[in-house]
Amino acid sequence: MIIDRRDVSHGPMLLRQMLLIRRFEEKAAELYTLGKIRGFLHLYIGEEAVAVGAMQALTAEDRIVATYREHGQALARGIPAGALMAEMYGKANGCSRGHGGSMHFFDAARRFYGGHAIVGGGLPVAVGLGLADRLRSLASITACFFGDGAVAEGEFHESLNLAALWTLPVLFLCENNLYAMGTELTRHQAQPDIRRKADAYAMPSEAVDGMDVLAVEEAARRAADHVRKGRGPFLLELRTYRFRAHSTADPELYRTREEVAEWRQRDPIALFTARLRAAGTLTPEALTALEASVEAEIDEAVRVAEAGPWEPVEDLTRDVYTTPWAR
């Protein structure tokens, strides 16, 4: 389906989702400094348009595989913020019962297959989900998010090849934020034009401005449409930027403040807010109300996390296997 990019009637919904991700992560960063959240915390701030735009192209039956920087995808998929916050607290009411933390969100009912923290490790799984749907003649497609760092992994190349060879319904979504942790794309790729790597696998591809939520949505719908029609996989490269450090452990020695400041000029939320205001789709009052409702949702998420129970230690080895053995 080709959407009319001048139509921004659903704009406030997109803006709200992006804002929810932004505020959720700002709160998570704050809670991290308070010691409520531990482990690694990889923030998505700056990349919100990618998850929100891409998710518009997916149905409830479609499947999603994401990375360890997946707060945005999980929220955009509709997993309750409270279940995600509780997961980061390590609580039993977390979306993975406190077993995964920030890097491993799962929600089987919403077909959200993780939260994969080995770079490139999610791609083969996505290929297999696509294969299952093909073999079962189901109409769903699998959307697989990964970063520019994954492009250097063998699993990326093997997965694109296999998905294309078998004409599988997989939408590969490369979130190119220019840095594989601290290594800039041009320092690890002989061919930094990621989109073109699909050519080697006879797979169609496109690159899009990942700071423009409508551009992402439009491109994702086009790509998903291709996959849904049984024409095989598609590689969509979303050019974006992470405003925050790679993780809470990153001193950011590899990029300049000027570069970050320059990209912040293209903040997807600020840009889209201005656009909706200019189009008359969003009044100042509506924006205030929207922000208040996001704040309330975040407050509720923190309340859910704080109130959540700890998993009993007796359950430590539960679910290592479906049924434990006696011997």
Next chain:
Amino acid sequence: MGKMSYRDAIRSALREALRDDPRVFLMGEDVGRYGGSFKVTYGLLEEFGPERVRDTPLSENTFLGAGIGAALGGMRPVVEIMTVNFSLLALDQIVNNAATLRHMSGGQLSVPLVVRMTTGGGRQLAAQHSHSLEGWFAHIPGIKIVVPAVAADARGLVLAALRDPDPVFIFEHATLYPVEGEVDEQAGPAEIGRALVRREGDAVSLITYGGTLGKTLQAADELAVGGIEAEVVDLRSLRPLDTETVLASVARTHRAVVVDEGWRTCSFAAEVSARIMEGGFYSLDAPVARVCSAEVPMPYAKHMEDAALPQVPAIVSAVKGLLTDHG
């Protein structure tokens, strides 16, 4: 009942599964048109077609991961990795995904995946095609490791693996494929996690599995000529490990020799030995002995390879050593 080779017994189980369960499909390198590199899957492509018997590219990590994804997506994939040596290329998917997804997702996901691979030396294939690494895999919680030593178990354990809700890895010693045994094609699945006493005796327990069962039984026959009746325990499954059967045997014989084709250091034999020490220390009349492979990359030359692998005389001599030094 009838005589059947180990190879044909596996094929019999795979054919039955493909016939009875539309979710079952096979994939791996040369499983289809070539007929399987060890001819295990010979004829199945013609019988079940290319959608269910899928030749893959040489991308072990990705087709193993695709098996995980397909299992998550409702299928019952049987992935063949040509040899255990190549499984090293798939370790990321095995260790980080197959073994973790159930627990890491808080019990939401199940990975009913079956992986078959050839293991072991003895065919003059030198250092990169002769590994016995099933003991390594047995280290990992979340997966099950079975090691059929006879044709009937080869069939029964494949059927059991296909009924198991968790990932099961089947290690098939390459020297066993042509070996014939009694197989009941009406028999259902074997029990995963149950060891069997293959030969009764009262002087010593010889504990082994897979490719070294034959040599161990031969050693027991030689010992019997000299009046030493050895009991032979076939583990059949390394994880879960049937400690109960092992300890019951040692309680009868008071001596144990563990025979394992893996390298001695950190071998599976070390685990068995530790369990005997933990659970059967006071029934022992002598220290547990181990017969393992020499700690060298496998040499090509026949006489050197023979010297590196556990052999009948070494087993006999280990038993005699126990009886002489601690008689």
